[in-house]
Amino acid sequence: MLRRLWLVAVLLIAGPAVVSAEHGEADLAGTAEDSAVAGTAVLTDTPQGLKVVVTIRQAPPGTHGLHIHQYGRCGDGGKAAGSHYNPDGVKHGFLMADGLRSAHAGDLGNIEIGADGSGILELTVPNVTLSGSRYSVGGRAVILHEWPDDFSQPTGNAGGRIACGPILLMEPGS
Ligand code: CU
Numbered sequence: 001m002l003r004r005l006w007l008v009a010v011l012l013i014a015g016p017a018v019v020s021a022e023h024g025e026a027d028l029a030g031t032a033e034d035s036a037v038a039g040t041a042v043l044t045d046t047p048q049g050l051k052v053v054v055t056i057r058q059a060p061p062g063t064h065g066l067h068i069h070q071y072g073r074c075g076d077g078g079k080a081a082g083s084h085y086n087p088d089g090v091k092h093g094f095l096m097a098d099g100l101r102s103a104h105a106g107d108l109g110n111i112e113i114g115a116d117g118s119g120i121l122e123l124t125v126p127n128v129t130l131s132g133s134r135y136s137v138g139g140r141a142v143i144l145h146e147w148p149d150d151f152s153q154p155t156g157n158a159g160g161r162i163a164c165g166p167i168l169l170m171e172p173g174s
């Protein structure tokens with residue numbers, strides 16, 4: 001009996017904390033009026049870095065560059081988001097391979113879209129945060145590109161911006 005009560009107490013304390021941590025969400029929508037591309041990004045601070053889970057639907061199959069751009073705006077075909085978030089003025093790269101010294105703070109690399117038009121990218125990016133640091137991405141925008149990011153300079157030659165979503169900070173519990 002005591003043991004069961006203890007278990008209930010642990011669930012009450014630990015359960016809600018897991019689902020209600022502050023996190024960021026971006027709803028991606030196609031930048032062209034007739035576009036069906038859609039998706040979501042969920043961003044969470046972890047001890048290892050910023051966990052990013054991006055899910056895309058109804059996109060053209062293939063490899064597409066995916067970045068966090070500077071401003072949380074998607075107008076003008078996604079151009080309103082500005083360029084890659086680059087607080088240190090460093091070169092373009094891939095955060096998971098190059099780190100913040102040799103990649104923009106928004107350089108998430110590529111997402112693979114399957115024949116059914118959907119794809120998932122999951123990364124945990126060291127030293128990037130949702131809020132509260134020089135490398136915070138809350139309030140910026142996730143951009144899905146037309147072409148692969150080939151990691152060339154200055155921004156990976158990834159072509160147009162086919163989907164965009166501002167990263168909103170979600171209150172605990174939402
Ligand atoms: Cu980009």
Ligand code: ZN
Binds near residue numbers: 106
């Ligand atoms: Zn970049």
